[in-house]
Amino acid sequence: MQRVHNFSAGPCTLPQEVINQLAAELPEHKNMGMSLVEMSHRSPEYGEVHQGVIALLTELLEIPETHSVLLLQGGATLQFTMSAMNFNPTQDQPGNYVVAGTWGKKALADGQKVGPSKSAYNSEQTGFRTGPTADQLQLDSNPAFVHYTSNETIHGVSTPPLAGVNVPVVCDMSSDFLTKSIDWNLHDVVYAGAQKSLGPAGLCVAVVNRDALPDSPELPSYLSYQKQIESNSLGNTAPVFAIWAAGKMLQWIKDQGGIEAMESNCAKRSASVYAAIDSSDGFYVPHANSESRSKTNVTFTTRDDSLTSRFLEQAASAHLMNLKGHRSIGGLRASLYNGLSVASAEALVEFMEAFRKTNS
Ligand SMILES: Cc1ncc(COP(=O)(O)O)c(C=O)c1O
Numbered sequence: 001m002q003r004v005h006n007f008s009a010g011p012c013t014l015p016q017e018v019i020n021q022l023a024a025e026l027p028e029h030k031n032m033g034m035s036l037v038e039m040s041h042r043s044p045e046y047g048e049v050h051q052g053v054i055a056l057l058t059e060l061l062e063i064p065e066t067h068s069v070l071l072l073q074g075g076a077t078l079q080f081t082m083s084a085m086n087f088n089p090t091q092d093q094p095g096n097y098v099v100a101g102t103w104g105k106k107a108l109a110d111g112q113k114v115g116p117s118k119s120a121y122n123s124e125q126t127g128f129r130t131g132p133t134a135d136q137l138q139l140d141s142n143p144a145f146v147h148y149t150s151n152e153t154i155h156g157v158s159t160p161p162l163a164g165v166n167v168p169v170v171c172d173m174s175s176d177f178l179t180k181s182i183d184w185n186l187h188d189v190v191y192a193g194a195q196k197s198l199g200p201a202g203l204c205v206a207v208v209n210r211d212a213l214p215d216s217p218e219l220p221s222y223l224s225y226q227k228q229i230e231s232n233s234l235g236n237t238a239p240v241f242a243i244w245a246a247g248k249m250l251q252w253i254k255d256q257g258g259i260e261a262m263e264s265n266c267a268k269r270s271a272s273v274y275a276a277i278d279s280s281d282g283f284y285v286p287h288a289n290s291e292s293r294s295k296t297n298v299t300f301t302t303r304d305d306s307l308t309s310r311f312l313e314q315a316a317s318a319h320l321m322n323l324k325g326h327r328s329i330g331g332l333r334a335s336l337y338n339g340l341s342v343a344s345a346e347a348l349v350e351f352m353e354a355f356r357k358t359n360s
Pocket residue numbers: 010074075076077078103149151152153154172173174175193194
């Protein structure tokens with residue numbers, strides 16, 4: 001088999017070493033005569049895997065004692081609803097949302113089903129090309145919480161941490177989780193679907209500041225952060241395969257040099273692709289404004305859109321896969337998560353330059 005350069009937005013490429021390790025260890029866990037995915041999630045062997053993932057996340061992201069790590073299901077999508085339910089928006093204290101792309105818009109729409117919620121920033125009119133600056137945030141006087149998406153996966157727009165907000169801050173970090181350090185003083189809930197930089201789909205990590213949780217409204221048990229904290233996310237059957245695989249990915253991240261190394265590689269990958277766009281004399285056109293550019297999802301088009309399908313065809317022949325932009329905005333998108341090597345980003349840049357030369 002020839003591994004391709006896989007620029008998928010998620011599920012996405014994982015390091016070959018992690019795939020090999022999963023394949024080698026799947027048939028039998030620690031001389032037990034069965035695989036991990038065949039044993040109880042209450043067994044000591046699984047318990048070790050579960051705690052190992054929490055310990056590695058805590059170590060790599062320097063998660064403080066105040067915050068609990070939850071290993072949940074339902075993807076990042078369930079967190080749109082769950083975060084709103086736990087912070088209990090009311091007429092006097094609505095939920096406030098930064099809407100800088102499709103995912104923020106979806107979070108707001110689900111929040112509105114839970115209780116009064118509105119956008120504190122919305123860049124849809126201008127095509128979702130920017131995140132807010134601090135002075136553009138229009139917060140209510142006393143919102144129940146503020147929700148933002150640190151990286152808009154579809155539009156390739158990044159929003160830096162919201163500073164100076166003195167109500168709980170909830171962040172959907174699905175598409176730049178584990179690519180940078182997190183300032184925990186600025187975040188009360190950070191959640192992320194695993195399938196970008198942490199492993200296969202099926203797991204959603206939520207890191208919750210216990211002190212920020214309001215006295216819980218009576219919630220269904222799965223949807224209560226408080227109950228999930230009390231049960232160590234084991235109130236129901238854990239997604240054991242996804243958690244086990246995440247543990248392998250976290251160990252790989254640690255072995256590579258931790259978050260610092262991830263951040264540096266992330267910067268290298270994205271800088272080289274943006275440089276190819278910026279030096280193309282307008283042949284490639286970036287989607288996001290330069291100050292809001294994502295480091296994990298580079299979105300762009302070709303000057304003449306009829307070239308896009310040729311670009312995709314020829315890229316696929318060069319084993320550069322999944323570069324098609326999301327159907328809602330078209331064009332091209334290169335997703336550059338932790339599992340994608342800097343060499344793969346360089347292969348893309350080489351291809352982009354050759355394609356521009358032959359099609360200019
Ligand atoms: C930023 C962001 N939020 C939420 C989601 C939804 O995640 P899930 O499919 O895990 O529900 C995605 C999926 O791509 C995403 O990129």
